[in-house]
Amino acid sequence: MFIELTDHLRCPADHEESFLVLLPVRMDGRRVVEGTLGCPRCGREVVIVGGVADFGGGEDSPAGTALDAAAVATFVGLEGPGGYLGLFGSAAAAADRLADLLPGIRLVLVNPPAGTAENEMTSMVRAGRSPLKSRSMRAAVMAGSAAADPVWVDRAADAVLPGNRLVVAGPMLARPDLEVLMEGAGLWVARKAPNRPVGA
Numbered sequence: 001m002f003i004e005l006t007d008h009l010r011c012p013a014d015h016e017e018s019f020l021v022l023l024p025v026r027m028d029g030r031r032v033v034e035g036t037l038g039c040p041r042c043g044r045e046v047v048i049v050g051g052v053a054d055f056g057g058g059e060d061s062p063a064g065t066a067l068d069a070a071a072v073a074t075f076v077g078l079e080g081p082g083g084y085l086g087l088f089g090s091a092a093a094a095a096d097r098l099a100d101l102l103p104g105i106r107l108v109l110v111n112p113p114a115g116t117a118e119n120e121m122t123s124m125v126r127a128g129r130s131p132l133k134s135r136s137m138r139a140a141v142m143a144g145s146a147a148a149d150p151v152w153v154d155r156a157a158d159a160v161l162p163g164n165r166l167v168v169a170g171p172m173l174a175r176p177d178l179e180v181l182m183e184g185a186g187l188w189v190a191r192k193a194p195n196r197p198v199g200a
């Protein structure tokens with residue numbers, strides 16, 4: 001994973017959202033190949049092995065996805081380089097194509113299909129609950145079991161920056177701060193409200 005991704009990760013435990021402290025053991029340029037991420041709040045330690053941060057409880061996602069990378073690149077509505085795009089579950093199978101279609105945007109692959117290789121724009125994490133910080137991603141795309149799990153979709157929506165988009169190949173999740181822009185063919189696209197509504 002990229003060393004800078006540390007700033008966009010949270011401890012997934014059930015306590016107030018906390019940052020993580022990185023202790024790199026082996027680096028390759030800007031990538032952490034081996035090391036640990038520690039939570040100052042609950043003491044949890046996450047190992048980074050082979051460049052992958054493993055929060056525990058993550059499952060490989062099936063490689064098959066009906067997601068069309070070109071369509072996804074349009075749905076996320078991103079222009080210009082910089083920042084991170086979160087790809088959850090089977091959506092990570094589209095990472096190579098999306099890296100070409102969205103130049104200069106780094107991709108975080110959460111529980112990607114087995115055998116997914118890193119490319120120069122991707123970082124991989126494995127987790128039983130999303131470890132992406134609130135308001136840390138320029139957009140999030142979900143497919144496979146994560147997209148069908150409301151807990152995962154809710155956390156992915158948390159991770160999206162206000163005013164930006166969430167693309168889900170799964171059942172709709174109603175949230176007061178999500179405005180649905182498109183729905184059809186097993187996919188929905190929502191825009192997160194620029195500011196959190198009062199009372200939400």
Ligand SMILES: [Zn+2]
Nearest residue numbers: 011013039042
């Ligand atoms: Zn913690």
